[in-house]
Amino acid sequence: MQSAQSLESQITTAITPQALVQQWVVSPAEAKELIGQGATLLDARIPRLQQRGMLQGSIAVSWRQFSQTGRSEQGMLLRDQVQLAQALQDLGVSQDKPVVVVADPNQGWGEDGRIVWMLRTLGHSQAAVVDGGYEALVAVGMPTERSVRHRATEPGDFVASRTANWEITQSELQQDLGKAETVIIDVREAREFKGATPYGEPRSGHIPGAVHFYYRDLLDENGRILPRQAILAKLQAQGISPNAEIVVYCTAGVRAGWFTTVLTNAGLRAKNYAGSMLEWASSPAETAPLVTGDR
Structure with a gap:
């Protein structure tokens, strides 16, 4: 077979x-x-x-x-x-x-x-x-x-034209804290969400109101991305509506960037907070609060 x-x-x-x-x-x-x-x-x-x-x-x-x-x-x-x-x-x-x-x-x-x-x-x-x-x-x-190349034989002609459709800044996220229509997802490991700092962040915890959803939970046992309906079901099990405005963060916006890509491919509205914990935890607690524990 x-x-x-x-x-x-x-x-x-x-x-x-x-x-x-x-x-x-x-x-x-x-x-x-x-x-x-x-x-x-x-x-x-x-x-x-x-x-x-x-x-x-x-x-x-x-x-x-x-x-x-x-x-x-x-x-x-x-x-x-x-x-x-x-x-x-x-x-x-x-x-x-x-x-x-x-x-x-x-x-x-x-x-x-x-x-x-x-x-x-x-x-x-x-x-x-x-x-x-x-x-x-x-x-x-x-x-x-076997050879590893870091440059193309012929350069491309790409010209950057930045859009805010899929990214959010710290100041924008601060304004969105507590808004019912915004769902903040923390895609780090559970230990990080609860307060561990394995990557040296100056403060520990998670952004208030954030939902924990480990990014690898959108992969199957073979490392393939789950079908759209399975993704939506997992999100809804966490109380996340497919109509929500989703903000994703991690440590340095890498895991969150992947998660944002997968959600966008599934037709959801998602933005990557690229500064993530490295920026947020380096900011004053008065304007960038963090909480520890399961919630």
């Missing part, structure tokens, strides 16, 4: 770049087709995994190269749009060419989703996560190579 993965590799799709405007997650078969049509392929896995092998033609990328360097600002994108655009052009990102991003759903923080969230926020309308990541593309027959 053929495995599901081998069967998937034989499935032909009809994905188009235009479909990606609404579709933030693509199947491995769809990604393979897009790559065959000339899409830019970015690998957002951690370096030690990249060094074991890369998908042929892919470019290594890290969310950190687009982020500010100050400790409390590490989750926030660089302020200079020209600098951001240049860094993306160096990766081969172009204005009208699809971008597909892989990571490892079992080893990492959802870096692929963070990169896709960033691209969408900067105005790229055809960026998508590959469901199942690197290994899923290998399973559908994508060739690999």
Whole structure:
């Protein structure tokens, strides 16, 4: 009997770049087709995994190269749009060419989703996560190579045009605290939500009123993203309406960026608070309160 993965590799799709405007997650078969049509392929896995092998033609990328360097600002994108655009052009990102991003759903923080969230926020309308990541593309027959490339042979022509559709600032979130129509989701581990600080935040706890929902709970046992109805059911089990305005945060906006990407793909309204706990916990308690415990 053929495995599901081998069967998937034989499935032909009809994905188009235009479909990606609404579709933030693509199947491995769809990604393979897009790559065959000339899409830019970015690998957002951690370096030690990249060094074991890369998908042929892919470019290594890290969310950190687009982020500010100050400790409390590490989750926030660089302020200079020209600098951001240049860094993306160096990766081969172009204005009208699809971008597909892989990571490892079992080893990492959802870096692929963070990169896709960033691209969408900067105005790229055809960026998508590959469901199942690197290994899923290998399973559908994508060739690999040992060399790790950090720049494209030919630069792209991407020009950043930032939108506020999928991000929220600290000051905006402060104004939204306590509003009935806004649901704040903390996607960190339960221990972090309750008050542990494994990543060195200056203060502990979670934003008042936040609902805890570990980001990996949107993955199945094989590292695949749950179907839309299963996602909605899990959210509703936590009292989260599909009509809510959702704000997502974590430590540095990486896990939250992935979660925002997945929710947006499912048709929900979600924004990533990229500053997340590194910024919030570095701010005065009077204006950026935190609470500990289960609620």
